[in-house]
Amino acid sequence: MIPVLIVEDHPLVAEGLKSILSNSSEFAIHGLAVNGAAFKQLFETFKTGVILMDIRLPDTSGIELCKHAVASGKPIKVIALTTFNQQYLIKEMLDAGAISYLLKNATPDEIREAIRLAGQNQPMFSKLVKQQINQLSDKAIVLSKREIEVLCLIAQGLTNTEIAEKLFISQLTVDSHRKNLLLKTGSKNSAALIKFAVDEGYVKSRND
Amino acid sequence: MIPVLIVEDHPLVAEGLKSILSNSSEFAIHGLAVNGAAFKQLFETFKTGVILMDIRLPDTSGIELCKHAVASGKPIKVIALTTFNQQYLIKEMLDAGAISYLLKNATPDEIREAIRLAGQNQPMFSKLVKQQINQLSDKAIVLSKREIEVLCLIAQGLTNTEIAEKLFISQLTVDSHRKNLLLKTGSKNSAALIKFAVDEGYVKSRND
DNA sequence: TTAATTTTCCCCTTTTAAGGGGATACCTAT
DNA sequence: ATAGGTATCCCCTTAAAAGGGGAAAATTAA
Numbered sequence: 001m002i003p004v005l006i007v008e009d010h011p012l013v014a015e016g017l018k019s020i021l022s023n024s025s026e027f028a029i030h031g032l033a034v035n036g037a038a039f040k041q042l043f044e045t046f047k048t049g050v051i052l053m054d055i056r057l058p059d060t061s062g063i064e065l066c067k068h069a070v071a072s073g074k075p076i077k078v079i080a081l082t083t084f085n086q087q088y089l090i091k092e093m094l095d096a097g098a099i100s101y102l103l104k105n106a107t108p109d110e111i112r113e114a115i116r117l118a119g120q121n122q123p124m125f126s127k128l129v130k131q132q133i134n135q136l137s138d139k140a141i142v143l144s145k146r147e148i149e150v151l152c153l154i155a156q157g158l159t160n161t162e163i164a165e166k167l168f169i170s171q172l173t174v175d176s177h178r179k180n181l182l183l184k185t186g187s188k189n190s191a192a193l194i195k196f197a198v199d200e201g202y203v204k205s206r207n208d
Numbered sequence: 209m210i211p212v213l214i215v216e217d218h219p220l221v222a223e224g225l226k227s228i229l230s231n232s233s234e235f236a237i238h239g240l241a242v243n244g245a246a247f248k249q250l251f252e253t254f255k256t257g258v259i260l261m262d263i264r265l266p267d268t269s270g271i272e273l274c275k276h277a278v279a280s281g282k283p284i285k286v287i288a289l290t291t292f293n294q295q296y297l298i299k300e301m302l303d304a305g306a307i308s309y310l311l312k313n314a315t316p317d318e319i320r321e322a323i324r325l326a327g328q329n330q331p332m333f334s335k336l337v338k339q340q341i342n343q344l345s346d347k348a349i350v351l352s353k354r355e356i357e358v359l360c361l362i363a364q365g366l367t368n369t370e371i372a373e374k375l376f377i378s379q380l381t382v383d384s385h386r387k388n389l390l391l392k393t394g395s396k397n398s399a400a401l402i403k404f405a406v407d408e409g410y411v412k413s414r415n416d
Numbered sequence: 417t418t419a420a421t422t423t424t425c426c427c428c429t430t431t432t433a434a435g436g437g438g439a440t441a442c443c444t445a446t
Numbered sequence: 447a448t449a450g451g452t453a454t455c456c457c458c459t460t461a462a463a464a465g466g467g468g469a470a471a472a473t474t475a476a
Contacts, residue, residue: 011315016224083291107219144422157400159462173424179464189432189464190399192365198406198413205406205413352452367432381454387434397462398433422473431464442453 001028002119003049005042007065008081009034009057013104017052020108027115036060040068048075050118052111053098055082055089063089063096070097077118081111085128086201087135094133100124141184141200148202150177155194155203209236210327211257213250215273216289217242217265221312225260228316235323244268248276256283258326260319261306263290263297271297271304278305285326289314293336294409295343302341308332349392349408356410358385363402363411 004027008014014032021027030046033039036059043051051069055062066078079100080093090101100114103126114124125133143151153163160178164171187193197203212235216222222240229235238254241247244267251259259277263270274286287308288301298309308322311334322332333341351359361371368386372379395401405411 010313012224012228012312012319013220014224015227015316016220016222019223019227020220104220105218108223111220146423154399155403157396157403159397161462169423170425172426175463176424176426179466182464188365189367190397191362191402194399194402195363195365195406195411198403203403354453369432377453378455380456383433384454384456387436390434396434417476419476420474422471424471425469427468428466429464430466431462433463434459434461436459437457439456440454442451444449444451446447446449 002026002115003028003030003046004115005030005039005046005049005051006032007039007051007057007062008032008054010054013054017111020111021115024112026112034058036065039065043069043072046074046076049077050115051076051078052081052115053078055080055084055093063092066093066096066098077121079114079118079124081106084201085126085132086199087132087141088201090129090132101129102126103128143181143184143202147177147181147184150174151181151193151197151202154178154181154190155197210234210323211236211238211254212323213238213247213254213257213259214240215247215259215265215270216240216262218262221262225319228319229323232320234320242266244273247273251277251280254282254284257285258323259284259286260289260323261286263288263292263301271300274301274304274306285329287322287326287332289319292409293334293340294407295340295349296409298337298340309337310334311336351389351392351410355385355389355392358382359389359401359405360411362386362389362398363405 004021006014006017006029008017018029018032021029030049031042033042035057053062053066062080062082069076069078078098079102080098081102081104083104085103093101099118099121100123102111102114102124106126117124149167150163153166158166160174161171163174181193185193185196187196194203198205212229214222214225214237216225226237226240229237238257239250241250243265261270261274270288270290277284277286286306287310288306289310289312291312293311301309307326307329308331310319310322310332314334325332357375358371361374366374368382369379371382389401393401393404395404402411406413
């Protein structure tokens with residue numbers, strides 16, 4: 001019996017997970033956390049096993065919770081289970097110590113298999129996630145903290161002058177950041193840049 | 209027993225739906241369609257009842273399927289069940305004849321209640337969807353076909369000149385469309401415009 | 417303590433977008 | 447038939463972004 005802790009705020013998905021795991025005697029559901037606070041409480045009594053971790057949560061991020069879990073030193077494995085297949089998030093999640101990364105369109109079989117594998121310390125990734133990871137090693141687009149900061153302000157419609165005022169730096173500096181953003185992301189202009197930013201998860205869409 | 213037809217391509221969500229409906233003797237699951245083709249086939253033998261309809265599907269849109277179902281003249285009710293709460297999609301779906309619109313973070317109780325109500329020809333909407341509908345009547349932002357066309361090309365990074373060439377119209381016309389887009393959406397510049405466009409579902413994000 | 421990267425700042429020119437107008441032809445639905 | 451919106455095209459000016467450099471501090475990592 002592999003103990004499983006589910007972190008998932010969507011009732012329907014949580015229900016689906018419970019359903020596909022409870023039919024088998026292989027897995028023992030330790031509990032369901034619908035937010036970060038609930039997770040931390042449930043995690044205290046979780047000695048070993050696999051954590052199915054959603055990333056976008058009401059009060060915090062699955063990335064933070066993953067770090068928290070890994071830092072505890074307990075023999076646990078974290079499997080990310082989310083709708084987002086952005087390089088950015090995948091990298092953060094793996095850096096945080098997750099062993100596997102599945103998309104929410106995964107089949108029940110895939111999820112069960114991922115849990116089994118995690119128990120044997122073996123990773124598993126959705127097909128699309130694998131592609132992203134391959135591209136990661138190839139020529140990863142790495143934006144600096146400041147660049148992401150500027151990017152988000154651009155997405156809000158601020159001009160370089162306004163951004164400069166907001167960040168207490170010269171407009172010329174913002175100009176540079178903007179130019180580097182276009183260069184790094186390969187975008188032709190602001191419009192394409194923002195499209196890219198939303199696609200890659202640098203700027204959150206209202207629907208994410 | 210209310211017959212229910214589920215149209216849902218995410219296995220986990222489908223599993224969740226089956227689980228919350230099969231525990232009760234109130235509902236009879238007629239079948240699960242994971243795409244438009246499967247739906248049309250299952251729908252042929254579906255005489256009456258409620259359809260839980262996802263919007264984004266692999267081969268088609270739930271909006272089209274909803275129109276198809278309503279056009280059949282059968283005594284059926286369509287409930288939209290999706291992650292998207294964009295005004296644009298809500299309007300399209302309701303225009304297509306859906307009676308209710310729920311978001312995928314709905315609770316099992318809410319979903320069961322929505323099905324019951326639909327059986328009595330009564331609508332039900334998620335809280336956030338209600339807000340969107342209220343705003344719809346207030347001051348709906350309605351973009352014309354051509355404007356949406358231009359908007360998508362702007363999101364791809366094309367300049368007005370390039371868009372003009374592509375659409376075989378004058379650059380000045382594209383200029384006008386762009387100005388109207390900024391005006392209608394209340395955006396200050398292209399960056400904010402594209403952010404808005406993705407948020408509202410006019411431009412599809414890779415993750416939608 | 418180097419080396420590498422990031423952040424900061426500056427020069428220049430050209431292109432594009434934004435902001436302010438207006439106007440005509442074309443659908444489409446009442 | 448006429449009104450409302452759409453789509454088209456045109457004028458003007460100013461503001462902002464894009465594209466091309468370069469370079470000195472400040473961090474951060476090796």
